[in-house]
Amino acid sequence: GENVEQHPSTLSVQEGDSAVIKCTYSDSASNYFPWYKQELGKRPQLIIDIRSNVGEKKDQRIAVTLNKTAKHFSLHITETQPEDSAVYFCAAPTGANSKLTFGKGITLSVRP
Amino acid sequence: NAGVMQNPRHLVRRRGQEARLRCSPMKGHSHVYWYRQLPEEGLKFMVYLQKENIIDESGMPKERFSAEFPKEGPSILRIQQVVRGDSAAYFCASSPPNRGFIYNEQFFGPGTRLTVL
Numbered sequence: 166g167e168n169v170e171q172h173p174s175t176l177s178v179q180e181g182d183s184a185v186i187k188c189t190y191s192d193s194a195s196n197y198f199p200w201y202k203q204e205l206g207k208r209p210q211l212i213i214d215i216r217s218n219v220g221e222k223k224d225q226r227i228a229v230t231l232n233k234t235a236k237h238f239s240l241h242i243t244e245t246q247p248e249d250s251a252v253y254f255c256a257a258p259t260g261a262n263s264k265l266t267f268g269k270g271i272t273l274s275v276r277p
Numbered sequence: 278n279a280g281v282m283q284n285p286r287h288l289v290r291r292r293g294q295e296a297r298l299r300c301s302p303m304k305g306h307s308h309v310y311w312y313r314q315l316p317e318e319g320l321k322f323m324v325y326l327q328k329e330n331i332i333d334e335s336g337m338p339k340e341r342f343s344a345e346f347p348k349e350g351p352s353i354l355r356i357q358q359v360v361r362g363d364s365a366a367y368f369c370a371s372s373p374p375n376r377g378f379i380y381n382e383q384f385f386g387p388g389t390r391l392t393v394l
Binding site: 196197199201207208209210211214216254256258259264265266267268269270 | 310312318319320321322325333335336368380382383384385386387388
């Protein structure tokens with residue numbers, strides 16, 4: 166089955182700086198990689214995703230890059246703001262069906 | 278278009294009681310997934326259902342847990358004879374029908390926080 170790992174487990178940045186969160190996966194057949202943001206007590210929200218036919222995708226201040234050879238993908242947040250503070254989860258599909266395997270999450274803290 | 282709905286939002290049960298969690302997918306979505314999240318941990322897949330069918334229940338505990346998604350009405354996650362270790366947030370997510378091997382986004386509901394006393 167799929168094994169998804171995130172590093173580091175916590176990340177603290179100064180407001181305005183960039184943050185990069187990396188995720189590795191094990192199943193070379195995986196072709197879809199979402200990132201979810203979860204604020205305390207709230208639902209996970211899909212913030213960006215990438216499919217295996219592209220190497221990078223951007224949406225305003227956030228971007229995701231994919232390296233299929235190395236089997237990792239990264240979330241990039243530029244010009245961080247305090248409201249970016251949350252837990253960020255990466256995921257990858259497992260097997261032939263649609264279930265997602267999630268990483269353990271990274272707690273991002275943006276210092277004002 | 279209302280998002281994924283879950284109820285109740287909070288549920289308190291005593292050990293040995295039954296817990297029923299409900300999930301209504303987004304309009305047009307026919308796939309439902311249940312995940313469990315323990316405090317300060319990630320989301321663990323439990324079960325994947327389509328209307329009247331369980332597609333993958335590889336993440337469900339062998340005993341006490343069951344799930345259904347009837348032709349009419351919400352999906353139900355049922356936990357019988359709850360124990361303290363069942364205390365967690367239970368999230369459901371829904372997605373539209375798959376288009377061949379093109380994977381569809383999953384959108385999450387607000388979750389049900391189960392507390393077992």
